[in-house]
Amino acid sequence: MEKAIYSLAEAINGLSSTQSDILNYVAIVISFIAIIVSIYSIRVQKNLNNVNLQSDFYIEIFGDYLKNKIPNSAKNLTYDCNGKMDNSYRNVSKVMFSMIRECGYFKYIDNSFYYTLREKVQDLDEYLVNLAGKRVMNKEEQQNNLISVHKEIEKIVLYINKKYQEY
């Protein structure tokens, strides 16, 4: 950018001595364009740096939850022989709560994302607690309940994933 400004200064100097010098006019225009492009490039680079930083934080915070912790917590969901959900259902809420505690960074960077995610996790917890409190002896109903829990978990995972795609 310094070079562009220097060229512009030289061209303006030249302009004052020979007013009909077309080349100096062209040099002025080109120098202005070079300055504008430089300013724009700096802004684009700054934005890119910010996006990269947020993307890094995103992977650091959510990476292990999406790859391991959430799938592992959900894989043992089942009903026992008394028609009640096996106690392992609690791990799903435990993992989700832990994730919310760890993603506090987003409360300040992307408030809307953080609070929507928080709400989704609370809704899932409420859904699980309600389901787990009921005795269900019908196998088909048990299966449908388990599928519905997995679908609720999927919604949360997709929501987080969608956010990453914005980066």
Place this chain on the structure above:
Amino acid sequence: MNEKVIDLKFDKLDTNLAGNRLGNDVFAEQIEPYLEYNKVNIAVFPETIEDIASSFIEGMYKKLGEKYGKSKAIQIMLLDAKNKEAKEKISESIETFGV
């Protein structure tokens, strides 16, 4: 500071509690009339209650939080449970979502 214990009562068939509104109702019916503001009031869930949703806990603190602020609300009322897992859940919920 002195403590006041308030034992909560629920239907024997209820093992799990969920819902902001239900939490609010339980507070209004079983706790609010018996609160002593110069003491630490401890509301205790019976052994039969096995799990408590975070939404229910939020509902229990809603009125107190709106009237006195969230920090003061926790000073006025603490939640405890005789069931170990329910007790853990209370602690995790408050740590994660506040009141």
